[in-house]
Amino acid sequence: SAGTGGHEPAPGMAETNLFGAVTAEKILDWIRDLGPDATLTPVIDTNQTWAVDQHDPPEAMREQVLTRDRNCVFPHCSVDSRRCDLDHITAYDDTGPPGQTSPDRLAPLCRRHHLAKTHGRWSYVRNKDGTYTWTNQYRRTWLVTTHGTIELPTN
Incomplete structure (x- = not known):
């Protein structure tokens, strides 16, 4: 999977x-x-859908995202997800709607790429199939999959 x-x-x-x-x-x-x-850790369902009404995800949600995405999801980055920040793909809004923190809305980004995204040079979406589409300030796009990164043709 x-x-x-x-x-x-x-x-x-x-x-x-x-x-x-x-x-x-x-x-x-x-x-x-x-x-x-002996310590047993429960099986993590990487497809579980749930949300919380707080900025920081609970530990179980963090584990779910880090298990689902083993590396920083920025194009061509291979930093282990356990050394990454968990990023809200769409910026968290303190006055926004409930349920903004969910596995589908979080992704691991290494600090360098988290800062690049936060400061507006890059944006991305998580696609329904679990891949990520990144766009830079020049409108070039990349598709990030579990198998690697593909630069998409420009229109």
């Missing part, structure tokens, strides 16, 4: 954030070895 870097683990396998795909049996072995020190 798009949220897991374009692949699903094989049947009988599970995706871990540190060790990649492993068998469910191996995970159970690790849990048994850890005993009372």
